[in-house]
Amino acid sequence: MFKSQHPLIINLILQLFILQFSPPVSAIRKDVSLQHKHYCRTTVQGRFFLTDDNGYVCDAFSVDPLSRCCPGKGDKFSCHGCNLVSQCCNSYEFCVSCCLNPDMTRKELALKVKIAKPVTAGKFDFRCSTFSEDFSFDLSLTGNYGSVFDFCAGRCRHNSGSVVHENAYLSEFHHCFSLSSNFSGSSSTQLEARLAGINIIIGRQGESCDSVCKSNGQSCVPNKLALLNQCEVIQKYMTCKGACLSSIGADQPAEVVDDAPRYLNPGACLYTKTESMLSCDGSHSHTRRLCPCA
Template sequence: MVRSREVRILDVIFQILWAVAFFNSPIKITGIRKDIDLPKKLICRNTVQGRYKLADDNGYICTALSVSPWTRCCPESGERFSCQGCNLISKCCNSYEYCVSCCLNPSMTQEDLVLKLKIAKPVTAGTHSSIFDFCSGRCRHNSANVVHENAYSSDFHHCYFLQTNSSGLIGPNFERRLTGIDILIGKQGESCNLACISKGQSCVSNKLSVINSCELLEKYMSCKGSCFASMGADQPAEVVNNAPKHMYPGACLYSQTDSMLSCEGFHPQTKRLCPCA
């Protein structure tokens, strides 16, 4: 009994001495360098349904066989933001993959507008989580690309345009900003300079951005119920009725980029809306 108690006391003393020796001795601590991080695996999203071609969320186009099996990304040595087979006026393409690649180009689609766009009806709608979500979804076949519900309106049936009934540019001071301005409709293929001169007036270039809206286009033109955001020096304008089907005859176009608007701009398949004085 006494022997057992001495053993326990010695054991406690040993543990105390070991702890003191451990904490008082210099200890070399090793670890991972702070300036070196573990490599992060890059994973791309892509248009997986392509049999021959793929477009990834970086805008690259590649063949299905050349896509990386680990990252699902296309080689960066390939085509990027390619608009091959696309009509840049109607923003429609004859290939789904090239439609997505072209749509991802920042000069073609404004990301801030896309991420605010409602996916469905306003009451229950969400918004797109990324520009790739918008492009990959918008470029699929949709009701705007068919006629009689069972036929495509043209071979360019993959479209990435923003369809809207309002550009939101008309504000409370709208009428005051157009005081003294006559709004004229040009002839097919005619610039605003020529349209205004034919009435003995001049085109007022700084008012083009004021009338660059669906509201004004629908007030002065028929628009056939369609008004699309587009890009071009000939806008705002209406596509003439005898234009090719892939250009959406009768539709109205307003420019997403005011800096492109010009009194000199024209297009053989549109009629311009012009501010003259």
């Protein structure tokens, strides 16, 4: 009987020996719960929508209760309902989202903007989830914007420059984030003012501006075509992969579709030096028009 148990006793002694002299094993995982967690700042002006500092727009019910961030679905830096020339929008939340796009707002310039006047800043509300509280800041105080989000949330609010007689808006695009010409180096201030209230729409291939505007419940504004008939304006709305070229045709300003014959310069944007040819009813089977509608 002792012989039959001998191997078991030796095995038990070996296991005790291993446990006695084996190095200790840590049961604690390194870096657990030490990863950086981003808590979003959000706008709180709207009743139904808000914009987080990632550039997403969502309804209040879909916000993550811990991070206060939008789900990250849909377009980031959405410019829905915005006039990209004037950089004015008909919605506060989409104004902030569009403004947060680095291609729209240069950080080094935005942080130089003074917030001393309520006309350009106003009162700014945001939620800071780190403390699970809402804060309200009066940006009429002296200083500069502390971040691009501060700049966008402040600039997109209503200001006295967007109303007439303090009770009527100049146009439905009264949420604006554009930098002044002193900061942007642009001389397009007059152009932006002349396009205020104009909805600029890219048409489908072969479609006239009359048809484009009508399908959106509006009418083409012929005297605004000349304002769009400039490369710097066309390139704000279209990719212009084949550069911007001078052309002759009633369908300009426009962009040549990618599958057009090679001799038509596929992907190129077109403008005309003969502005008398500009027409709302002009069209071409291989171009998509840039249309001013109202």
